[in-house]
Every structure is written in structure tokens, then in C-alpha cells.
Amino acid sequence: MTSTEFDHHSPEYARNWREINxxxxxxxxVAHTDAHDGFWVVSKHADVAEVARDDATFSSYQEFxxxxxxxxxxxxxxxxxxPIEMDPPEFFDYRKLLNGRFSPAAxxxxxxxxxxxxxxxxDNIIESGSADLVSDxxxxxxxxxTLELLGMPTAEWRTVSDVTHALVHTTPGTPExxxxxxxxxxxxxxxxxxxxxRRAERKDDLISELVHTEVNGELxxxxxxxxxxxxxxxxxxxxxxxxxxxxxxxxxxxPDELKRLAxxxxxxxxxxxxxxxxxxxIPGLARTTTRACxxxxxxxxxxxxxxxxxxxxxxxxxxxxxxxxxxxxxxxNKHQAFGLGIHxxxxxxxxxxxxxxxxxEFLRRLPDYVVDTDAAEPYPSIxxxxxxxxxxxxxxxxxxxxxKFAL
Amino acid sequence: xxxxxxxxxxxxxxxxxxxxxxxxxxxxxxxxxxxxDLFSPSEEDGHAVVSSAAVxxxxxxDAELAAAxxxxxxxxxxx
Numbered sequence: 001m002t003s004t005e006f007d008h009h010s011p012e013y014a015r016n017w018r019e020i021n022x023x024x025x026x027x028x029x030v031a032h033t034d035a036h037d038g039f040w041v042v043s044k045h046a047d048v049a050e051v052a053r054d055d056a057t058f059s060s061y062q063e064f065x066x067x068x069x070x071x072x073x074x075x076x077x078x079x080x081x082x083p084i085e086m087d088p089p090e091f092f093d094y095r096k097l098l099n100g101r102f103s104p105a106a107x108x109x110x111x112x113x114x115x116x117x118x119x120x121x122x123d124n125i126i127e128s129g130s131a132d133l134v135s136d137x138x139x140x141x142x143x144x145x146t147l148e149l150l151g152m153p154t155a156e157w158r159t160v161s162d163v164t165h166a167l168v169h170t171t172p173g174t175p176e177x178x179x180x181x182x183x184x185x186x187x188x189x190x191x192x193x194x195x196x197x198r199r200a201e202r203k204d205d206l207i208s209e210l211v212h213t214e215v216n217g218e219l220x221x222x223x224x225x226x227x228x229x230x231x232x233x234x235x236x237x238x239x240x241x242x243x244x245x246x247x248x249x250x251x252x253x254x255p256d257e258l259k260r261l262a263x264x265x266x267x268x269x270x271x272x273x274x275x276x277x278x279x280x281x282i283p284g285l286a287r288t289t290t291r292a293c294x295x296x297x298x299x300x301x302x303x304x305x306x307x308x309x310x311x312x313x314x315x316x317x318x319x320x321x322x323x324x325x326x327x328x329x330x331x332x333n334k335h336q337a338f339g340l341g342i343h344x345x346x347x348x349x350x351x352x353x354x355x356x357x358x359x360x361e362f363l364r365r366l367p368d369y370v371v372d373t374d375a376a377e378p379y380p381s382i383x384x385x386x387x388x389x390x391x392x393x394x395x396x397x398x399x400x401x402x403x404k405f406a407l
Numbered sequence: 408x409x410x411x412x413x414x415x416x417x418x419x420x421x422x423x424x425x426x427x428x429x430x431x432x433x434x435x436x437x438x439x440x441x442x443x444d445l446f447s448p449s450e451e452d453g454h455a456v457v458s459s460a461a462v463x464x465x466x467x468x469d470a471e472l473a474a475a476x477x478x479x480x481x482x483x484x485x486x
Contacts, residue, residue, distance in 0.1 A: 049478075102453075103434075103450055106450075334476060334477070349436070
């Protein structure tokens, strides 16, 4: 069997992604589907790794004479993101501009600020005894951090967060997605304003650095700057929040594991990797073949689209023992939740630190939280990000602690 | 490109040596999680910096664990 009805945008996939992935791995590890003009789903850990490491054969971005193009998503997004949608050698010129501010050491310096934002968000709800884990904690923390990093007004976090949420969990071509794209146009306007302002007056933020940095001897165009900033924004705002929401929802249903993690924060780094594996916040990304080749024994022509299923690879029985279980201290844990190869997630160190700070503070201050599972609403489509629209919680009220951060 | 040998211990015949393929390493930093004394992430981009190419005998097990845990298969141990 090489043909399936796989569609990562379908409601069935959002509900049953683990089962659908398992079926593909068992019966059809490189499967063709007619959805979205046809593409191949790559489901085995080894095959996904092989594709992700071969950028010459499997391209992340191509432009054609008729104006059409490929990219890292299926279907192609109208908003190009750079450098994730770019191939070597050009890719390296852009990735190295960004690496410095996303390195483990650079990210570590954000920890005090991150703790202040987290305290601020928890303070806002702690006296009330009820909240929405998504809109009150898991969304604002990454959104505020990302805007601060970029140099954009943090007071706008909710607009940015709402639009990116809607953008990722609606299906391209639907009115809901068009509305989200409209919202994104407004944010692009703000990005353009910030670019102009930082060009006139440099500050100590990422946008300032980018507008004053030359690539191959030339300053970048506004269009290119927007493509980079879009990547940082869309990569930073929705993904980490989804991991936080999914993990805290799971921990509430597994009280022994919750207690274990709350009592021993040294478990957090390995638990972070395990939650990344288990929830795979970005289920997969796309490549396009540049020449005839074979993947997992399946012959492919040039110009075919591939969906690399990180979320399937992360449950591959050939790599992970008991893949369907959360093993908080799993190691080795060669998950592909951040992708593999040269395009590996730029913001992974931010994601890990945010997850750890938020989970630590949350479990300390809301130890008896209860998730209203009947009212909890997962994303209707998980094609881009697998997360939650809302996760209502109740808890015993507590005192505000006060934070240096305020909006 | 980012691989630096911070400290090059004299190599004895019986010591296991860590070799990181700098082209394969993408800075996942999971090796540093298994053996923080043997690997540290580069300040520049998180790529693995081998603190000690020659592994002390009592650290061999963790070096092997780190090699097994590398998602890019960038770490090999030379016996």
C-alpha cells in the first residue's frame, strides 16, 4: 500500500494523530495522499532524519518562473519565513545572523525577565481561583517574551497571540483562516513601523540589530526583514504555549507524576524533552525533491512534496521503548520535535527555558489546579501547531507576589 | 566550525576519545544534559564543545550515553 487519505489539516487527524501515525508507520511508512495537490508523508524516524539532513535533495524553498513557490508547509503559506524557508548556501548567511541571540548562553540571560513575566501573569489570576490556562498563562508568557526580544510593544501581546493562534488552527482557504490572515496583515504593519523606527534610532533589540546588519555587503530590504521577523514571531508565540498547555493538562491527569516533578525540579530538563516528544507541538514540516531519489525504498520524482512527520517519528517503535508512555526521565531521547539538520528550531533554548520557568512557578503557586476537561477545547486543526484554544482551570486562591514586569 | 577543544588532555592508549562531527552537530545540547562535564554548548550557537577529548575511565558510561542521545548522530567515541 502506498496511497492513503492522509490530511494533516483534517479534524480526524487532530483527534487521532497518534493512531493515524502508527498506522502509517506499520503499513505505509512513505505514503502518498491526494490532499492539497498531492504529497508524500514520511513517518519513520530514520527516513525523516535522512530527508531532513539532505538539503540538496530535499529543498525548503523554490521559486518558479510562473511566480509560484514551495516552502516548509503544505499547503504553501502566503507568508514566507526566513531562513526556515531557504536553502544553502544562502541559508547560512541568515541563520548566523540569528544564532547569537538564541544560543543557550544568550537565552539564559533572559531568565530573570521570564520569571518576572510569569509572576506577573500568575499574579493576575491567583486571587480569583479560576482562569484559562491558555489565555492567562501559556499564551502571554511566550508572546510577551517574543515581542520584547524583537523590540515590539509588549502591550500588544494579546493581538499578536490571538492572531497567531487563529492562523495556525484554521484551515487555509476557509473564512476563519482569511480573517486570521487579515489580522496578520495588521501585525505586519506594526512590524514595518518598528523597522522604520529602529532604522532611525537603534535600540538594543533584535529588530534594531537586523536593520543595521549587512548580508553580503548590503543592508536587508524591508521585505526580507519582515520574512525573518515573521519566523521569530510565529515560531515563538504559539509553539511553546502549546507545550505548556498540553503538559500541564497531562500532569493533572497523572497526579503521581505531577507530584514527582513538583518535588524534584532536577527532573525538569529531561521531562521537557519527553513532553516535547510526546506532544510534538509542531507535528511536521515540508520539503520538495530537487531530483529523482528514493526515501525508505519508495522511488520519488523531482518536484514532489514531502511532509516530514516529526510527531510520527517521535513514536517510532524502532527508536523509542514504550513510545506511548510519558517517561519523565527518558534518556536517550532522540526526539525530532525541534526538527533535525540545519533547520533545527532556532528558538529551542527559549522554548525549554520558558517551559521550565512556567511549569516550576505554576506548580509551586497553583499546586491543586484542576482542569475542566469538559470545557477544554483543543485546536480543531493541528496541521501547523498542536495546541489548545482554551483550558479552563480552578484552584485555591493565593496571594500576589508582585513582579517587576507590568504592561 | 564551532568545535573547540578547550582542554586537550594527554591521550593515553587506553582512553576513549570523543569526536564530534561539527558538520552534523546542530546544537541540540542534549549531550550536555547527559554529561555536562564532558560537553558544553558553545556560547555562539549551542554547538557541542568537547571539554575533554580524552574521557576519564569513570566517565565512559556517560560519554556513551551522550553519544547514544545525539539526534544528529554527530558524536562518536574512538577506542
